[in-house]
Amino acid sequence: MENNATYTEEELLLLLKQQNRQAFNYLYRQYSGALYGVILKVIDDNQTAQDVLQDVFVKIWNNVSQYDASRGRIYTWMLNIARNAAIDKLRSKGEIMKSKIQTGEHIVNNLEQNIKTEQPTDTIGLRKMVDGLKPQYSAIVELAYFNGYTTEEISKTLGIPPGTVKTRMRSAMCQLREIFAVTKQEKER
């Protein structure tokens, strides 16, 4: 993950605008796994999820000129493209009812009843990490990062103040950072 610091936002944007294979290679190495993980949260099928990922990269590549730095990070922009592409794909297949997209209520219910939703996809590592969080944190991470719920929507869904939603996001990230650091240290040994 220290590779992320290789380029600043400005440098990454210049790289993308070169539109060459080297730029693509960096983009793919850096972001494909994370974007794929987000898509897999919506699309059950690995092959379909990979097709969506391909569409997402084509879209990112051809629409770099539309990226506006004053509205957010490049990764945030790509994340939005990936979420929307996954949901569009699901709708186009008429599979919305079968999807793994969970309403806030479902997540809250699962939380309260301590029932784990079935995860056919092999997301063991992620699952473990998110499960390692306290339940009230993992729900917020699920809703915000993977499902793209806004802080206001999460506030209404979970019935907690918007400020609390954000501080819990902060706590969740800090915990995850520690978990990753430990994992990394274990790997390095």
Next chain:
Amino acid sequence: MNTAEYIASGILEAYVMGVLPPEEMREVAANVAQYPELAAEVASIEATMLSLSSQPLPAGLDDKIWAAIESSNNSAGITPGEAPTPTGRTINFQPEYRKPRQWQIAAAVAALAASAALNVYLWQQGDKQSAERATLAARMDSLAEQQKQLALQVDKYRKAKEMMADTAMQTIVMHTVVKGHPMAATVYWSKEKSEAYVSVDGLPAPPPGMQYQLWVLMDGKPVDMGVLPIDMANTPSIMKVSKPVTGGQAFAISLEKAGGSPTPTMENIYVMGKA
């Protein structure tokens, strides 16, 4: 700005996830650009998220996706090197756009002028036609009036003829009683029917304010038989006497004031005839 508090609020996490309202996204982006410690924290958060969601991908997918990117560029038919081509096309198209426009303007002006001229012509034609219609209507009225007059005339002659044919009808010619003024009038009288007709074509038109009046002399006394229409004098017309004529020895016509008099003005008796 207290960046430590700002970081602790969790707004940067929400920012990287892209789940803040658009205006807050802009605010945070501006703050991150301004404060290096915020930028560092944002980069750290992003790295954590990348690790959090990262899933292994099959080998060779990068080549497949790159091929898709290249083919999407080819299908668009535009590569950066070919950028000037559309510009050249635009320049080529411009004269073709302008020519039709000039022609269109000319055609529009011509069409407008023709339309205006046609309108004036049609308006004038309409005017002429309505004038002609009015003239024809007047002529029709005139003809109808003439026909009516002729019908009346024919009716009069027919009656006169019947009257003449009536063997019982007595004709009394009234002669002038004013010396030096040859005048005459005629009365047709049917004693059986007590009907009489009068014709005054031999009398001059009465002066203004005056009217001829017919009298019957019965036993020396003049009896009023009514005034004669002013326009009847000096015209070949005949009129039925409005009152029954049962008897009498003579007829006379005098000039009286308009509307008639109870007794004839003796010096104004113009004609007289014995039955």
